[in-house]
Amino acid sequence: MCGITGHLEWYGTAQVPILEQQTEAIRHRGPDSAGFFCVDQVALGMRRLAIIDLTSGDQPMFSRDGDLALVFNGEIYNFQALRQQLQQLGQNFDTNSDTEVIVRGIEQWGIAGCVQRLNGMFALAIWQQQAQRLTLVRDRLGIKPLYWYADTQRLVFGSEIKAILAHPAVPRQINLQGLANYLSFGHSLAPQTMLQGIYKVEPAHILTWDIASRTMQTHRYWQLQSHPIALAPAEAAAECYSRLREAVRLQLISDVPLGAFLSGGLDSSIIVGLMQRLGAAPINTFSVGFEHAGFNELPDAALVAQHFGTRHHELRLNASDLVGALQTLVYHYDEPFGDAAGLPVYLVSRFAREHVKVVLTGEGSDEQWAGYRRYQAELIARMAQYLPGRNAIAALIRQLPRNRRLKQAIRTLDQRDPGRRYAAWLTIADLQQRQRLLQPQISAALADYAPEQIYDHVYPRSGAALTNMGLADLQTWLPDTYLEKVDKASMAASLEARVPFLDHTLVEWTMNLPPTLKLRGTKTKWLLRQAFGEMLPQRTLRKPKHGFAVPTDPWFRGALSNWTAEILFDQRTLIRGLFNPHEVQRIYQAHRDGKETADTVLWLLLNIELWQRIYLDREERL
Known part of the structure; x- marks a missing residue:
């Protein structure tokens, strides 16, 4: 796991002192070592958190002929299988690292051909000297972040925005559309950010800049395809178990100690149970809870930890912990971030880093298995669109005490379009609220912009409603909120977080299952419960969905x-x-x-x- 950065000067010469400043800005992502490559117009830098091949996996890494230079952030879980394939094709290796597998894979198959074979989380920067071309690549589901800035003089990139801002030529100006996105959803919406001219590389995208033309080419190398799966429930449960077990097995590969975040909910408990069955003992598990009544799940986590015999560690938080840590957290997120759960994730990451370098987490399950309460609520809202007296119902709700969930319910009753209605479930401040909050001149500048329009593009117009909600979340909510939250909070503590539920082959299978295997009545994640029921405590199986709430x-x-x-x-x-x-x-x-x-x-x-x-x-x- 690392942080990568660099710059490409269209006309001048890349500067080592600037590269050093960029790399130093993300030291927390890789405190173990640093690497630099600066020749003519291009500069590549990286900070390394050594996880695999501790002695010989340093970067940048080069092709045999020296034409290609690579810096890489992430982990490739199938690198051993790819290494064997490449050896059979005549490739030789000097290290045991996954980084070298990528380099040799590009030599053998080209950039796109190599990337399509990778199973993992990754952000890549590739410089090709003869072609005078820089390529940036982000993993399929957006687990690892990657940003870029370009003007008439240069291109600047980095795993975090702060690495881009370390270049003295990059301006710092608020992007008003980014501000509207933030007020609407609590986070930026790729490819935009809160800063003008700085963009996210979108998940599953390859971006290439050519020095001669100074133009960017964009290629999407992967997207979910519709291949409906018909399996009897028992067969589906068995395959679910097998596929997730394999994903966890692959992600246990490490040359350093690893553990798991454990909330006591279904997802993290399944991950810990599979780690135990795969022989990853002793397992260090880490849980966080609040001293405030009603916001403490530590007993649920302790039950699971005892069930699987882990080395369990608990962290208890109160309001004073927020004041002390929030400024640090804001710095590490680079952009204002609306999910307060980033705070406990950061603090438990810092706590876990005292014991391990890697943790497995349960992120990515809810989007695939209909785990959010809004999925059930949206199915009801779809039917409510056709009820007589719909407007009267909305008027009645408006007379009740105004809390967030009621506001969301009201917004959905006003929306016939399924994409816009789904956006309403996620909205924090709608158009009217934004207009009241913002100064008139700011509202006027945003008069023609509606953040909710993103769901016109990402929300499918055909297929089952439950599947469509999950597909929309996989493209927006998951990478822009949950994965951003976990990556920035954990890497702030120099801790690598892995997400087995987001093995892309598992996601491809899960998203093609019929909705009836995911939601049955009020029972969410139905097939998951069937597949892992015999492994978990009964109280864990019966526990209702409870998001990581912060008081x-x-x-x-x-x-x-x-x-x-x-x-x-x-x-x-x-x-x-x-x-x-x-x-x-x-x-x-x-x-x-x-x-x-x-x-x-x-x-x-x-x-x-x-x-x-x-x-x-x-x-x-x-």
Whole structure:
């Protein structure tokens, strides 16, 4: 696991001091060693967190003829099988690393041909000297991040935005569309970011720049195909078990200690159970809980840990932990981030790093197995569109106390288009709320832009509704929120997080299963429960879906109320000119007084102000 960065100068010469600054900015992603390549117009840099082949896997790595240079962030889980194939084709190897497998694979099959054979999480930067061409590649599902910036003079790239901003020529200006995306969904929407001119490489994409033409070519090398699978439930359960077991087996490959995040929910418990069955003992498991009543799942995790005999570690958090860690977390996310669960993920990552270098996690299951409550709610909302008196029902709901879930329900009743209706389930601040929050000149500049339009493109227009929701989430919600959250929070602590549920061959199989094997009545993840029922404690199987909730609601009413006010109503905040201070004051007061539940919006406002202080004002972190 590493961080990669670099720059390509169209007319001038790449600069070693700038490359060193870029690489130093992501030292946390790879504290074990650094590597540099700087020749003529191109500079490639990397920081390494040594996981496989600790002694000879350093980067950059080169082709036999020296024409190709590669820096690589991630892990290739099938590298041993690919190595055998390449040896049979006449390739020789100097190391035992997965990095060299990629280099030899490109020599043998070309970039696209090699990438299509990789099973893993990865971000690649490839320089071809003779062709004078730089290529960036991101893995199929967007597990590893990769960003780029280009102007008339240069291209700059990095695993994190901070590596791009370390280049002195890159400007720091807010992208207003990125601001609208953030207020709408709590995160950026690829390929846009919060900063003007800086973009994400989208999942499953290859981007290539040619020095001669200074143009970019984009190629999507993978996307989910529809191949419906017809299996009896018992057969499907057996295959589900086999496929996920194989994914976990592949992701146990490591030359350093590894463990697992354990929430006590179905997904992480399955991962830990398979690790135990595959002989990965002793297994270190890590759980986090809050001292606030109603937000503590530590007993559920302890039950699973005892069941599988793991070395279990618990971390208990309170509001003071947030104040101490939030500024650091904002720095590491590079962009304001609306999911408060990033905080405990960061703190438990830091905690786990005291014991291991790698953890397995349960991310990616909900999107495939209809695990979110909104999937059930959307099926009901689809039927409600055709009920007589729909508008009267919405009017009645509007008279009830206004919490976030009720607001979402109201929004869905106003939407006939399935894509826009699904967007409504994910929206934090809708158009009317954004207009009230933003200053008039900002709203005017965004008059022709609607973040919800992304679902016009990613939400399928045919097929089963449950499958369509999962496909949309795999393209947006998962890479832009959950995977971003886990990658940045874990790598901030120099910890590698692996996600076996997102083995792409498993995803291809799961997303072609009939919805009846995923959701039955109110029972989510039905086939998963059938496949792993005999392995797990019965209480774990019966446990209802419970997202990783952070007690921001009571915190903003109590322990964090004064601190939040100090940030939101500070003179420096008020003079920025982005938000209407009267509306911010109204939201803050209404939440504190219990008239509204607005902790998600307060979290957005708090994070964006702290982000501006770090990245625009360049304020030193604590």
